[in-house]
Amino acid sequence: MIEIEDVKKVYTMGAEKVHALRGVSLTVEDGAHMSIVGPSGSGKSTLMNVIGCLDSPTSGTYRLDGELVSEMGDDALATVRNRKIGFVFQTFNLLPRQSAVENVALPLLYAGTGRRERKERALAALSKVDLANRANHKPSELSGGQRQRVAIARALVNNPSILLADEPTGNLDQEVGREIIKLFEKLNADSGVTLVLVTHDRALASTAPRQVEIVDGHIVSDTGR
């Protein structure tokens, strides 16, 4: 369960201070499906990064499954990311020289999983996204949609409790984007993984049972409250 309380995030650039989050409180139950919308620069990505333990809040508290994540050090956060979080980025962020299956296996490498099990589980994750037949392709040999599916397989491979996707369809055309969203929804329905999705596309956002809207670092509406 995600429990965020009065989280603020301030970026200091020289003398100037940018308030990206101005006191956000949010609770997300396990297995939920939630979308975050809002104008550009409103703080959506910042919130996602905090939830995904990639970034620490300037103030406020964040508890993940009861653990006070906001007070953890870098290595502890890395472990939390590895065990509990699956992150999908707008730009895929695959390693270009590694094959699909190697990319998918990456989190398992840092989890200390053995070589053979890594490969087996990576292949299993790839077949969940229907890409088992592209296991040995490099990212440059895959289409945009296929790349994003590899990224999703990577996010899933270590059985995280939360799947975070920051504009996962932003670099894809509409048709492919819809398929990706469907895949996310299927994963959420089948395995009960918590799904948090950031998107510009209100039509895509509206399929989520719960929608949160952020404007200028504040949550202005939340259908789940």
Place this chain on the structure above:
Amino acid sequence: MDMLEQTQVALDSIKSNKLRSFLTTLGVIIGVASVILLVSIGEGLKTYLTDIFAGMGSNLLFVTPGKRNTKGGGHGGALSTVHKLTVDDARALGQRSYNIMGVAPRVVGGAAIENGSLSRDSVVLGTDEQYLKVHNLKVASGRFLLKEDSDGRRRVAVIGQTIAKELFGDTSALGRTVKVSDTRFRIVGIMRPKGQSLGIDYDEVVFIPVTCALDMFNQEGLSSLSIKAANPTNLQPAISDIRQILKHRHNNREDFTIISQADLLATANRITSTMTLVLLGIASISLLVGGIGIMNIMLVSVRERTREIGVRKAVGARRMDIMIQFLIESIVISLIGGAIGLLLGALISLGISSAVPEFPPPKITLWAVMVAFGFSVAVGIFFGVAPAKKAADLDPISALRYE
């Protein structure tokens, strides 16, 4: 963390930048090659010197005419002698000191040795009966020179194995005559094989009475005296006796130089240590340059792969994981340089020894190989730490945003 996987990643990264990686390793290649050269030549020289001194006996002293300030060196040199070294000097030393076991005069020259139509150039060593004892030599057949040979200027010769074979083949040389510089000598003895010792190959030497040699080479004085001290562990009593007796005989002037094996060893060591220092200088400078090159290329690599580092961190890589990944990469680069350097060093030292036959054959020891690899790993770690730490310290979000 899976080291095999890490090494794989490092190799992939190196392979994707082959030329760059090779240029980077150049410094390490030269550095390690110099270390190998240094060690292999040094080892070769050491065995060479050990061989020389082993045949010589530790209680050997030499007296050469003329006073020299610097110690060591060979025979002859700038002379300011009033008195030459004489056969009587040699006899006097042998008779008057209890600290001296034997004294052999030496007159060294070169001459053509002939048996009928067969002829060769050879070293002619004029000496007396003491030489065998002083230099630990043995006669294979016949006898060595006698005191009477020198006193009576008898034209007799003792020849080395190689000379005997070349001039007489399988027939016995004993009792036959040879022409040494157009003078007939009767062969009374043949030496046992001994080989190289102190710059002379005893298998190719013709021994004749010292008095005959002085006449033949038209010399008034000896080239040197070889002296065997009675006490091999302490040469000082013998040295001070020699100094006192010779000074007394030479109008109280020290117009001679006493050289001990320790002096020769010191000279040899000075030469080898100078060479060692020069090569060590080259080695350390190129290892330094190589290390800086590796550091530079690793910093570039970290920058180029900022996004990759971000991705790895996002999926759970800890600081240590990233650190080790980049350290392994710099160590692998350095090790590849080390391996090439090892090969190059070995080839160069083999090349030197085959091009210059007098040069002692190099020895490539396991120790040298380990030193080379040790150096490469050390350079890789030492100069890889800063870039690896830089990579490990990257903030995951800014790394992911990096274009």
